[in-house]
Amino acid sequence: MARFLVRRILGSAATLLGVLVAVFLLLSAAPGDPARLATGGAPGRRAASSEALEAFRAVHGLDRPLPARLATWLGAAARLDLGRSFRDGRPVTRRIAETLPATLTVNGLALLLAAGLAVPLGVWGARHPGGTADRVSGLLLDALFSLPSFALGLLLLLLFSVQLRWTPVFADPSLGLRGIALPALTLALVALAPIARVTRRAVGEALSSPSALSGRARGERPREETMRALRRAAPAFTGLCAALVPQLVAGSVLVERVFGLPGTGQLLADSVFSRDLPMVLGLTLVSGVAVVVSTLAADAAAAVADPRIVDGEGT
């Protein structure tokens, strides 16, 4: 087991390193001079003096060759120093620390909500397959899944903030649950379909397995039967949750824009457009670590539940 985990961790670290190098090279190769953008350049406007541009480049090391810059960044990142933002000169770690709590809270709440709604729906569908309710809910979930989160967010905003006036128009974590309900709900609704479908299939399989039949023969009550089926489906869930993390990260970018939530999603979008390389790398690292850790956790959980996974992997 330990050996399995070490291999997985090493593999993940290599993937993460590859992603960071790719982002670094892509953003450095992309047209658009960060020095000009950071100093507010626009065609036809009074330009920053060349001294100011050179000073900016010197401060941020942009005058050095790419491999040297990459090596410096990686070395510093290993010491958890992610450098300073091109735009306001503040440490990247501080900017991330300021925005991360809001994004984490919203995403955590979204996952809870999604699981809380989708698992019962999936179970219900598995127990009554092919019924009208099963088909209707399937259609509805597919519709939610295929709606862009941006549009879905706006619809929810119109309904709950403008018509019903239950929630504030703009997300505000300081208001507690009410302040972040809509962004969380938007992300949750998009994630409903995959969770419900996995639940429905896994529980359906478990219910039709021989052990379920024998359970029923023993006179097991439907509730106990369902719980057992759910336990058997656990590996599928953990895998799914890991798969949802990148989806939530991407969704955050749009949802935070709609609800004016000052989170890491917005920070990432702003940073990409202004070629704020240290910021983009820092955020890539953080979201990359989140994806890697959740995947690892899922693998480990799956391995615990089903030791054959480790055996298959080993030697």
Next chain:
Amino acid sequence: MKRPLAALALFLAACAGPVGKDQDRVLHRRLEGEPQTLNALISTSDPENVVIALLQRNLLDYDEKLNLVPGLAESVDADESRLVYTVTLREGVRWEDGTPVTSDDVKATLEALVDPNTPALYRRSFFADLDKVEIVDARRARVTFRKAYAAQRDAFNLPLLPARLYRGTDVATNPANRRPLATGPFRLASWEGGTIRLVRNTQYFGDPPAFEQVVLRVVPESSSAFQGLVTGALDESRLNAVQRVEAAKDASLREVRYDEIAYTYLAWNNRLPQFSDARVRRALTMLIDREAIARSLYGGLARPANGPLPPGLWPYDPTLPPLPHDPAKAATLLDESGWKIGRDGIRTRAGVALSFTLSYGSASDRQRQIIELAQRSFREAGVAMALAPLEWGAFVEKVDAGDYEACSLSLNLDPNPDLRPNWHSSQVPPSGMNHAFYRNPRADALMDELAATFDRDRAKPLYAELQRIIAEDQPFSFLHTVSVAWGVRTRVENVKSSPVGLWLFWPGAAGWQPARAAKPI
């Protein structure tokens, strides 16, 4: 099936509650993006300027007609030579911590401004010819320039930095950029999580503002901001065409407009054989139905531009007619200039086809529609225009380098404009911003003369001639001057507009009042 729905209802019910009742004395404003700095010297974005306009007075401020009026300085006077300006601060002007604003702050601010390491891109250009700054006494500083320049006094539309926090520091990364000391009607109370809260500055020398607090929210998305405006979470937000129609039906909103001192244009790279003849450039402008575009795509909030100055600026010549929409005349002009229609329907001259690529950066829907309409009109006249959308950063780089054939852009002008950076033949890329590569000796001479003409009555006819020459040459196809519509909640009164918008003049948003307090006490 019922349980999940019940859970959803429970969740939303748990969230429900009265949306916080606004206090009358709090003004809720929108920021279209997150400010990076509140240092007025190095600010570059609109959101930054929205906040700074409430925090800082300038030495001289513009009023709503763009006249310079006293601000932190009671006067800024030039001597006979127009080289030496004496800045006299008002008596009793203080920073928010109670310490006096002195001539040393003026000196330190100007020194920081001309320091090449300070990214004060916009403001430094006004002090390019600064020679020295001397302290006369605590309230007076003498500022000497190496050259006399007609619009030099406008450079004193300048905020101050406190000398004791900035002298000898790196201005770009000074921590005071996020915790500025105010000299204006409000001071910063907090800035966190995309929300900036301002409260009255008790040390402010002028009358206290009518609102006690201003809360500014970062709301990048226009449709969300509009919902905020409708529900009262915001008191103001820019309106697009669709939102204007909606806002007109809402009794709690009113529309405030201003004519931007800006124009949109299609730039032609005059060095290329396709664009080297002014008749071709005039023909291209005459092929575009700018009146129809103003009606249909701008909802009437635009008019055809007549030349390089927009209305609202003092030297603007209203008697200069914009080129008409006249495809027949345009065809004649193209024929006369030697571009004849070939077998494929495209005009050619001496083996060169009248075809080119127009680049644009991160265009709005409207800009794209205008470009496509122009493309269709051009095609009918035998002119082939290909389109190349580019990412903004990449686009900026190409245009600045002069490495493009045609491009679509807009230009914002200064309240007291200098046309040299964009039109003088000495200012071509890569070092300058005359990206049309426009060259006209008479225009050059007029611009040079205007830079040294201090009397506006004498300058006006020179400006009129200059506008006529540039309009005749059409180095760009000047498209539209545009009005901007803002939605403001009726609970806010005394909202005035100027060519620089609703707040980049004095008193701007500092003069807004809650409806109940609108009448003078």
